[in-house]
Amino acid sequence: MIRFQPDTWRDALWRPIAMAAPDAGVYMEVMAPDLRFALVLVLLTFGAFVFRRAWEPTRATWRLVAFLSLQFAIWLCISGNGRYFIAGLVLVGIACISLIQRWPCTKSLKLTLAFAICALQAYVVFLAAPFEGSSYAPWRDSPVFPLTLPRSVTDEPATYVTISTNTYSLIAPRAHPDSRWLNLANRQSDLDSDADGLRIKKILSNSERLSAVLSGVRGMLSSEGRLSPEFIDTMNERFLPLHLAFDSSACTYVTFSDAAQMNVLDGQSKQPAGVVVPGFMFCHLSYLDQVPTGRRRVSFPPEVDQVMAVMDRQCQRFFDRRVGAKYRVPHGTMVHYADADMKLFVLDDRRVEYRYLRSLMAQPLGRVEEVLRPDFTFDCDNIRGRSGLPWERRY
Known part of the structure; x- marks a missing residue:
């Protein structure tokens, strides 16, 4: 699953700041802005260029920041999914407080800044209200589904x-x-x-x-x-x-x-x-011990496999034909690429469209004849609903 993995080096380098954006689909399915990673960068920059030699973090603080950075990089390479980064989400708060604790200022100011960071993070989470963002029904009273099972x-x-x-x-x-x-x-x-x-x-x-x-x-x-x-x-x-x-x-x-x-x-x-x-x-x-060999299979037009092969060559990351599952849908064929959250449509009227999970509607690629032409190109860095930083995306 590549849902939250960055597509470019630019996306990866901006991820600590992008996580602060009030957008869904950044590192979780729901809106869950996290300011703390951006604040770590701000605190490091402020300490290094404003306080300079007067700021002397402990060796333990530097080890914590280094470990958190390594963990962040590995996490981005593996999944980028927040549910698999719980340790990092816990440690980043400790890193913020550790960096402030060594600032050359009064204890009162340090406490004020620490409480301000906690209050600010709590406030943006409250504004985003992610608590029921991915639920089908409000879970307040038992049972969650109003039905009687057989x-x-x-x-x-x-x-x-x-x-x-x-x-x-x-x-x-x-x-x-x-x-x-x-x-x-x-x-x-x-x-x-x-x-x-x-x-x-x-x-x-x-x-x-x-x-x-x-x-x-x-x-x-x-x-x-x-x-x-x-x-x-x-x-x-x-x-x-x-x-x-x-x-x-x-x-x-x-x-x-x-x-x-x-x-x-x-x-x-x-x-x-x-x-x-x-x-x-x-x-x-x-x-069934054995899958019936003579079972009737749903037939698909030959142009479906041809279009799949073209899209695989153009952008295998999102249209890997080895994992694409074909289904008949009203007015055509849908190819579902589960690992990439992508769907490809080859319609009976010979239109070809694609739709990423977070885009509002399917995007046209052209007619079958146009897609199969040797000069057809598809921009893998311009996927509607996915490409770019959160504030740049088109849905």
Whole structure:
């Protein structure tokens, strides 16, 4: 996952200051401005060029700053994701206070500056209000989701499989305590290729009950209240490479409502076409020892692979064809590059578009014929929603 990794040396060198920007997607998904790294640079500069020889930090302070700098550099190279930098986020506050503590000024002024830094950081976090920035529902009272789970979920152990990047794990404590949960969002196929895949196969094959947990999406239900044929085909194509058979006749749809009513998919549960009441669907899965070789595969136009090859050559960092997963979508084909948070669209009318996770809409690349021309170029340093410093980005 390269979501928070800098794309250029300029991005990397500016990261300590960029983290102070009140923008989402800098080092966390939500807005979480952190002034302290920029303040460390300010305090170092002020001490070196204003106080000069009168400022004499201890050897321990220099070691702390050096260790923090090394840790910061390694973190940027590995992920740049704030959740994997907890130690650095703790130490940077200590570094600020340590630098102030050796300033040649009165103790009262030092205490005032220390309290001012704490108050300023607390204030910008309060203004950004990140506390529910990535949640689907306010988590104030238990349970967080206003629904009543089926007795088969609460009273019987099972292995639950989710395929979205949001695992909906807040349901887990309400299920049977012996149940297990597997998130296969980044697994497309080939469970025999690595150790994790083999462990997943072992868990699936040893499970007496398997169930998929899906969230309600538009197009899931037909006007009769049944699963739409398109949705069933998509689920079969998604689960079969994972040695799982999707049973569309054994699904229970649990809706959110004030009364927490349970809605079972049958002829009685009619919903307008294309409209889904928010909730979760539990569908029975069966483990397959072998993936069916003769299964019907979704076919894709030949120009999809051709466009993927061009974009791979132009910008492999974001369009690596080795990890691109193809899906049929309304009016065309979508290629999802999960590690890069990127989507490529080759539409039936031969338009080609891309969309980064944080951009507001898909950006046109041209028609298929234009993309396949030898002189076609794509600027990898101008990705809408990603490229540039936070205050330079276009969404």
